[in-house]
């Protein structure tokens with residue numbers, strides 16, 4: 518009997534399967550190590566890390582929505598030095614798959630410094646650069662909302678990451694995702710992750726106040742899946758570099774659909790918060806669903822939609 522092949526390749530990094538918990542929804546991995554064997558996961562994208570430790574935004578910072586949630590966690594993290602000195606070695610002790618360091622910054626210099634430190638760490642396999650953060654030197658406009666500033670971050674971090682692949686994680690809060698993805702590819706990105714959260718808002722009608730202390734936050738979860746599939750499809754047709762697809766994924770069928778749209782690997786975000794075993798369950802169901810659909814090798818479906 519021929520077993521289904523689930524292994525995929527991201528810029529030379531081999532993953533045993535395409536399943537990756539998304540940044541911010543799986544901590545630094547180690548928190549989940551007692552719940553199940555993390556080695557069932559192809560990769561793990563770690564919590565977004567900045568130069569300094571951050572407490573994050575005021576609470577409440579989560580709002581439940583129909584088929585999704587809004588978060589305004591605000592990049593709560595212990596800072597890059599703790600990532601490199603403590604979190605990465607601790608995760609590597611229990612996990613042999615691809616470790617993806619997710620980096621955020623509020624200036625090009627911060628991105629450079631954090632990416633350099635993350636890339637030098639022997640445990641890091643891939644650097645994922647979240648360009649949804651506001652640029653404090655440019656009126657607070659998010660780096661990822663303009664092609665030129667996304668490209669500036671890309672070329673700056675590429676210079677300090679050596680041989681480690683750099684994926685730029687794009688914001689969907691733009692009118693033309695393709696031009697931004699292409700600008701990152703031209704600036705040297707090795708891959709693209711998309712999508713991050715969509716800007717959203719809820720109001721408590723009893724109290725007549727926004728549900729979230731910061732008024733607005735990032736909307737994600739099952740409701741955003743069609744938007745993510747559309748963006749992965751558009752970018753995969755415009756760029757040659759691999760894509761990690763993310764946004765609303767909640768089942769093995771969703772993984773297959775995202776890969777047919779053009780993703781080489783798939784991340785699961787908000788679903789992990791609804792069900793902490795979601796990534797594990799999806800990866801277990803994937804070969805069964807492949808068998809149903811007559812897919813022997815997951816690579817054969819990547820980008821099959823013309």
Ligand SMILES: Cc1cc2nc3c(=O)[nH]c(=O)nc-3n(C[C@H](O)[C@H](O)[C@H](O)COP(=O)(O)O)c2cc1C
Pocket residue numbers: 539540541542564565566588590592619647686712713714736737738739741763764765766784785786787788
């Ligand atoms: C609570 C929470 C925290 C997040 N933190 C980060 C982060 O630190 N860095 C990042 O790049 N994305 C972060 N994200 C975005 C997710 O990684 C993902 O791109 C987005 O939620 C869309 O996927 P989903 O619909 O499966 O949640 C966060 C999302 C959630 C829900």
